Amino acid sequence: MEKKIYLDNAATTKTKPEVVEAMLPYFSELYGNPSSVYEFASQNKKALDESRRTIANAIGAESTEIYFTGGGTEADNWALIATAEAYENKGKHIITSKIEHHAVLHTCEYLQKRGYEVTYVDVDENGVVKLDQLEKAIRPTTVLISIMFANNEIGTIQPIKEIGAIAKKHKVLFHTDAVQAFGQLNIDVDDLGIDMLSASAHKLNGPKGIGFLYIRQGIKIRSLIHGGAQERGRRAGTENVPYAVGFGKAVELAMNSMEERIKKETELRDYLIKRVLSEIPYTRLNGHRTKRLPNNANFSFQFIEGESLLIMLDMNNICASSGSACTSGSLDPSHVLLSIGLPHEIAHGSLRLTLSEENTIEEIDYTIDKIKETVEKLRNMSPLYEDFVRRRY
Numbered sequence: 001m002e003k004k005i006y007l008d009n010a011a012t013t014k015t016k017p018e019v020v021e022a023m024l025p026y027f028s029e030l031y032g033n034p035s036s037v038y039e040f041a042s043q044n045k046k047a048l049d050e051s052r053r054t055i056a057n058a059i060g061a062e063s064t065e066i067y068f069t070g071g072g073t074e075a076d077n078w079a080l081i082a083t084a085e086a087y088e089n090k091g092k093h094i095i096t097s098k099i100e101h102h103a104v105l106h107t108c109e110y111l112q113k114r115g116y117e118v119t120y121v122d123v124d125e126n127g128v129v130k131l132d133q134l135e136k137a138i139r140p141t142t143v144l145i146s147i148m149f150a151n152n153e154i155g156t157i158q159p160i161k162e163i164g165a166i167a168k169k170h171k172v173l174f175h176t177d178a179v180q181a182f183g184q185l186n187i188d189v190d191d192l193g194i195d196m197l198s199a200s201a202h203k204l205n206g207p208k209g210i211g212f213l214y215i216r217q218g219i220k221i222r223s224l225i226h227g228g229a230q231e232r233g234r235r236a237g238t239e240n241v242p243y244a245v246g247f248g249k250a251v252e253l254a255m256n257s258m259e260e261r262i263k264k265e266t267e268l269r270d271y272l273i274k275r276v277l278s279e280i281p282y283t284r285l286n287g288h289r290t291k292r293l294p295n296n297a298n299f300s301f302q303f304i305e306g307e308s309l310l311i312m313l314d315m316n317n318i319c320a321s322s323g324s325a326c327t328s329g330s331l332d333p334s335h336v337l338l339s340i341g342l343p344h345e346i347a348h349g350s351l352r353l354t355l356s357e358e359n360t361i362e363e364i365d366y367t368i369d370k371i372k373e374t375v376e377k378l379r380n381m382s383p384l385y386e387d388f389v390r391r392r393y
Contacts, residue, residue, distance in 0.1 A: 081111065
């Protein structure tokens with residue numbers, strides 16, 4: 001197949017033409033600074049407010065609770081660092097999980113170097129946070145629980161409502177990294193008990209370089225960036241109007257197509273999983289079988305290296321990954337796969353395929369055939385596989 005097959009939508013998505021079209025006027029025609037007082041600039045302020053309302057409506061929030069950021073990583077950093085600083089008089093303890101994105105894990109490490117304590121809660125073999133362990137970890141000094149909504153590598157959806165209830169019961173703030181979930185799952189912050197939520201535009205066909213942090217009204221969180229009164233004094237810097245407009249348009253399109261898109265992606269995902277598991281021996285599905293993102297399939301193939309598999313798939317015009325795009329190039333196996341109990345040698349043989357509504361059954365069939373062919377070829381080159389077969393027979 002000469003056409004490029006893109007199956008790495010968890011890393012980033014294609015910006016939709018409608019999004020680009022909505023953004024264009026704000027680069028060269030409506031270029032005013034929304035903080036200025038004259039009429040020309042007020043059009044930009046209005047566009048910014050409309051996008052904020054669209055995003056707020058998508059998660060059941062108020063527009064005044066949405067703060068634009070430079071992306072999901074900034075939003076995660078802001079939620080953790082600014083909360084820790086604002087509530088340090090209560091205590092300096094934070095709870096998170098072992099399978100968080102590095103935007104959270106590395107921020108926790110940063111806070112630990114500054115004297116904060118962090119508890120990293122275990123997950124089960126499906127990647128689901130152990131709720132009993134999470135609740136037992138809460139102390140009088142705990143100021144924040146940060147658990148991702150759905151895992152970026154294995155797709156497992158966390159019991160967010162239950163976590164929200166635990167946090168509320170113990171009067172602890174609850175933040176969730178929803179970068180992978182926003183636009184893929186229905187989210188209502190009030191129903192789920194979420195106090196802060198991070199998301200990013202480029203995961204749902206919007207532009208790269210913009211995200212948002214939802215901060216529930218009444219939460220006293222400090223600013224991360226200083227130097228101006230933008231974002232109601234909490235995030236200084238001239239607002240990125242074109243990208244905010246694009247984000248709003250992407251959210252509008254995602255919400256309008258969600259039901260139909262989820263149905264299609266889930267059907268393709270389940271078809272992919274069924275064929276791979278039934279046709280390629282010594283293969284396991286990573287993550288929860290059903291409580292997973294509609295577009296995510298993550299496999300481990302014994303006796304092969306995931307990097308070799310990716311290179312050979314790329315030679316066949318298939319774009320995939322072995323896990324998070326933020327750790328590509330790392331020789332270490334995925335911390336997520338190790339956390340669900342996989343040994344190093346199996347974790348190294350992982351493949352993440354993340355679909356979009358544009359993928360077809362023909363593309364999936366072609367991909368599966370190439371995976372089968374490539375895995376067989378790599379295993380035939382593996383002394384470990386040769387020894388395994390000899391011992392087995």
